[in-house]
Every structure is written in C-alpha cells, then in structure tokens.
Amino acid sequence: MTFHVLTVPATDVxxxxxxxxxxxxxxxxxxxxxxxxxxGGTLTLGVLGASHVVTIDSDAQRFTEQISCNTAPQRTPLPRSFEDRGYRLEARTRELSSAAIARLAGLLQARSETDDRWITGRFPGDASALTSLSALPERDGWSWSTWHLYPGPRCGTVVRTESRWTP
Known part of the structure; x- marks a missing residue:
C-alpha cells in the first residue's frame, strides 16, 4: 500500500x-x-514531515531534491521555476477553501491506494494534511510531481511541484 497514515506530527507547517x-x-x-x-537505476520518493525528498541513483550519478523547511546550508527559498544541469522544477502555490482542500486530499489518497507509482503520507490532526508524490520514468531520466497540503480552518494552501531530471 502506498498510502500511509503517519503517527508523527508534521514539522513543516x-x-x-x-x-x-x-x-x-x-x-x-x-x-x-x-x-x-x-x-537501470532507481528513484526513491520520500515523505518527510509535510515535505519531501526524491533520490535518484543511476549508473551516471546520484541526484537528490529536497523541498522542506529545513534550514541546512545551500538552501534556496522555493522558486516558481528553476533549471540547472539536466534538472528542471516548476512550483505553484494556491489558496483553496477547506472544502476544496478536503476534496483534493481525497483524490490524492484514492490515487495512492490504487496506483503503485504514487505515495501519500497523511499527518495527524486533519485528514487533509498530507504530502503526495508520484513519478514516471522517461527515456533517459525521470519526471515527478508533488502535492503539499496545508489545511486551515477556512482555507488552506496547496504547493504543487513538477520536476524532471536527465543525467
């Protein structure tokens, strides 16, 4: 099963x-x-504390993308778009009503329960507090998408990313 009910509170809120x-x-x-x-090669999708990490191990090299509130050195505030050495990222942030966030959370959960290329982690406290990731191999690399849902009492925020990497 690629839908996980997590027992630890979200750290990136x-x-x-x-x-x-x-x-x-x-x-x-x-x-x-x-x-x-x-x-050949493997892509690993990882759910962090309301954020994510993607790791690619290929014959050519290893690549990691982490999108989180981590304050490690060499971090960049999440840009709307970014491109560098075979990697491309597009990110969009939207405000949605609580009802719309709940509907999106339900769709993402259902997709994770039926598609083995998806993983979703739901955090305690709100059924709409989740991080969801999916990936597909491309000819020479990978593409992946993520959804970070931050529900609120009346409205919430959704951060959606689309990434592509080719060695």
Missing part, C-alpha cells in the same frame, strides 16, 4: 517557509517508495 535543497544527502523519510527505471 508553513508553505511560505519551503526551501529547495539539491544534492544534499537525503534525510530519513517517514515513508518511501522506490521505483525502477527500465534502463
């Missing part, structure tokens, strides 16, 4: 504090999903 951290060792994940590329 403010979408505005998310950072992009590339090339650093992956922190321990609360839940992980490893996918194999048909041409």
């Amino acid at each position: 403010d979408a505005g504090e998310l950072n992009l951290i590339l090339g650093r060792p992956a922190p321990p994940a609360l839940a992980e999903l490893a996918l194999s590329h048909p041409r």
